[in-house]
Amino acid sequence: MVQGTTSDAGKSTVVAALCRLLAREGMKVAPFKPQNMALNSAVTADGGEIGRAQALQALAAGVPPHTDMNPVLLKPSSDTGAQVIIHGKPRADMEARDYDLYKTVAMHAVLESFRRLQAQYEAVIVEGAGSPAEINLRERDIANMGFAEAVDCPVILVADIDRGGVFAHIVGTLDCLSGSERRRIVGFVINRFRGDISLLQPGLDWLEQRTGKPVLAVLPYLHGLHLDAEDAIQQAQGRAGAFRIVVPVFPRISNHTDFDALRAHPDVDLRFVGPGQPIPPADLIVLPGSKNTRADLAWLRGQGWDEAIRRHLRYGGKLIGICGGFQMLGESVADPEGVEGAPGDTAGFGLLDMRTGMRREKRLAQVAGRCAFADAAVSGYEIHMGVSEGAALARPAFLIDGRAEGAMSADGQVLGTYLHGVFDDPEAMRALLEWAGLRKARTIDIAALREASIDRIADATLPLLASLSRLAAPERWQRGGR
Incomplete structure (x- = not known):
């Protein structure tokens, strides 16, 4: 031991x-x-x-x-x-x-x-x-x-x-x-x-x-x-002139290993933004997963980050929400049974026409499919207790085993998904980065880098x-x- x-x-x-x-x-x-x-x-x-x-x-x-x-x-x-x-x-x-x-x-x-x-x-x-x-x-x-x-x-x-x-x-x-x-x-x-x-x-x-x-x-x-971190967030080193991606750090951020591949990408300047810090100008903002979506959404608003995100979109920036971050993009997040905290209903960003209800049954699955917005494979895993419904889901981000997954806004600026690990897949990462505005995005193999690190x-x-x-x-x- x-x-x-x-x-x-x-x-x-x-x-x-x-x-x-x-x-x-x-x-x-x-x-x-x-x-x-x-x-x-x-x-x-x-x-x-x-x-x-x-x-x-x-x-x-x-x-x-x-x-x-x-x-x-x-x-x-x-x-x-x-x-x-x-x-x-x-x-x-x-x-x-x-x-x-x-x-x-x-x-x-x-x-x-x-x-x-x-x-x-x-x-x-x-x-x-x-x-x-x-x-x-x-x-x-x-x-x-x-x-x-x-x-x-x-x-x-x-x-x-x-x-x-x-x-x-x-x-x-x-x-x-x-x-x-x-x-x-x-x-x-x-x-x-x-x-x-x-x-x-x-x-x-x-x-x-x-x-x-x-x-x-x-x-x-x-x-x-x-190497996958157990909990602590490792701040990436800034790369001057690189494609800037900003990740707001919630108090209950989950699975921030989603960003390991981006941290290692030579063309990406990945920034984690913590409490009390302003969200800097960015090409892409990614809202990460959360273990308490409603509480983290309220905390995000308390930081003034909601206005910063809307300003980012007005200036043509792209936005991705993953799992809890995806739930925040909809009209509301309801938790009548108090699955994640105190029972209640919280208004979302209203950027996607959908509503999320928390359920006690957790979805756990390893999945694979194709991007709906590009000719690229995608793989990842789902860990969530919420179920999202609404018209936004008719415009999916991915197709998993023939079913629609996630959502994309009509103007193409906002993408949401329940899939963790999407950036680990080289094809999906390149497709997402090019969608977000990085031209001729290179691919990296985070799995090979991980294996080399273990050795x-x-x-x-x-x-x-x-x-x-x-x-x-x-x-x-x-x-x-x-």
């Missing part, structure tokens, strides 16, 4: 790297994360929903993503509430205090999934969540040491040196653990190091002497990786695999075995 001293210490990438390294050696390996809290999710081969990071790790392992790889997924809909997804399907919407009590039930789902994976795979690489040192979350813990203790699993502790304070993070984390939990940690990984390793060695020696545990590996800081982190993680092999079977290592 790979745990971290902090969130974003590098747990997800270390797990992905180990999965790829073991898969290279011919082992059948699977990733596993007992509990994940993230608004970036993926649709699995068995028709469920898991954290995006586990789908990436499954890709690294060369196996189809499955709901058993992330049996508990929490998708926050407010500061204190979240949708609880068990084995890929929504179970309930809970406040934090209610879920804390529910974790004893969730643990049964976690152990069921883990045992199924154990029966199918030679190795299971487990990822923790956040930090095991969160004292307030220790009781009924299912995400870190609570799980490791339950299944008697050894633990690697990862710390990010790029943030500073790496030795304090490690020593402080150990100090917050019980004796049995400390003994469970077999060693440390120092992640994202850049510089002269000889200058770090005195600190490593001190750490090993202080804790009695080895530093298993020091992993380098790797630039230019194209890079795997190559960099080879020293860790060597250390773990020596710990697990020193006599076999000396004989040259795996």
